[in-house]
Amino acid sequence: MHATDNLLAIKGLKTHFFIREGAVRAVDGVTLSVPRGKTVCVVGESGCGKSVTARSVLGLVDEPGRIVAGEIWWRREGGEPVDLASLDPKSEQMRRVRGGEISMVFQEPMASLSPMYTVGAQLVEAIQLHLPLDKDQARERAIGLLRRVGIPRPEQRFDAYSFQLSGGMCQRVMIAIALACDPALLIADEPTTALDVTTQARVVDLLRELQADTGMSVLFITHDLGVVAEIADEVVVMYLGTVVERGGVDEIFHDPKHPYTKALLGSIPRMGAGTRQRLTTIRGNVPHPSDRPAGCPFHPRCDSAIVGVCDAAEPPDVVLGPGRTARCVLHEHDRSSLKEVRI
Numbered sequence: 001m002h003a004t005d006n007l008l009a010i011k012g013l014k015t016h017f018f019i020r021e022g023a024v025r026a027v028d029g030v031t032l033s034v035p036r037g038k039t040v041c042v043v044g045e046s047g048c049g050k051s052v053t054a055r056s057v058l059g060l061v062d063e064p065g066r067i068v069a070g071e072i073w074w075r076r077e078g079g080e081p082v083d084l085a086s087l088d089p090k091s092e093q094m095r096r097v098r099g100g101e102i103s104m105v106f107q108e109p110m111a112s113l114s115p116m117y118t119v120g121a122q123l124v125e126a127i128q129l130h131l132p133l134d135k136d137q138a139r140e141r142a143i144g145l146l147r148r149v150g151i152p153r154p155e156q157r158f159d160a161y162s163f164q165l166s167g168g169m170c171q172r173v174m175i176a177i178a179l180a181c182d183p184a185l186l187i188a189d190e191p192t193t194a195l196d197v198t199t200q201a202r203v204v205d206l207l208r209e210l211q212a213d214t215g216m217s218v219l220f221i222t223h224d225l226g227v228v229a230e231i232a233d234e235v236v237v238m239y240l241g242t243v244v245e246r247g248g249v250d251e252i253f254h255d256p257k258h259p260y261t262k263a264l265l266g267s268i269p270r271m272g273a274g275t276r277q278r279l280t281t282i283r284g285n286v287p288h289p290s291d292r293p294a295g296c297p298f299h300p301r302c303d304s305a306i307v308g309v310c311d312a313a314e315p316p317d318v319v320l321g322p323g324r325t326a327r328c329v330l331h332e333h334d335r336s337s338l339k340e341v342r343i
């Protein structure tokens, strides 16, 4: 795959929070890419920097955080590539990208919608912000979008308030708002976490259908490997602010390289493995980024850690093939002939 096939390419991103006690290195050298028309899942335990990475793309990092290093290349069709990391988050150009070219769906649909306005009014507002449509045209498009995200009787639901809808319906409305401007990239940050299991599955199916219909790219953030198996083309595994492994979904599930990926996979039940399968837990907890261990950040929890090596030096980011990397000293000798990480 050529680098230009990537709609989004993040290279060496560092986003730190500057608090009284010092710098919290929430994202500390993330490299990943999202190819056109593909779904990339970012997976990892809570606190590993998934959301901060996503928010960095859209210039939505809360104070006292800021991007301190790295590049975020946005390469929309027919446009000049632009490094979003270099833009002022409040600039007109960033505002155009945010919501106009890249949309985001968050974890808490109820909290994202205002209880003061009908869902229709909020949808119309999002449409008119980015498209030159009058009120009637925007209403028509809004009802079409509500229908498209599977909301029954969309003409009536247009006039409903968020508190009159279930969590699943609210998330469908949020997805409709995100689709209002035909984004080239949809970033979905744990969009199903707040929903019950059946509703989660429906929302994942919806996102998969919409991706296939529209050809948009999706950056899907989750800690749920079951969802990853269903929706991902490519997977990025994060640990403590860094990417520890990247690869195609089959490679990650059937041939994981990094001990952390193996441990994550060992902690989920497998279909067809029977009721007596042994599930392992990853020992210990993810440390806080301000308490990052020296060397490989995973070494205190890693069963394969080598004393004097893994606790002493940062592991190399080994390129195993196109779009396939593992940040682990155990794979240093498996390097592919590629000389650098292609993003």
Ligand SMILES: Nc1ncnc2c1ncn2[C@@H]1O[C@H](COP(=O)(O)OP(=O)(O)OP(=O)(O)O)[C@@H](O)[C@H]1O
Residues within 6 Å of the ligand: 017, 019, 024, 026, 044, 045, 046, 047, 048, 049, 050, 051, 052, 053, 062, 063, 064, 065, 223, 288, 289
């Ligand atoms: N405003 C802030 N001030 C200080 N630290 C912050 C701030 N926001 C996030 N962090 C820290 O950044 C780290 C990464 O957080 P992030 O929300 O990206 O993790 P995550 O992988 O998305 O986890 P989750 O699955 O729980 O959402 C966390 O350790 C968090 O404490």
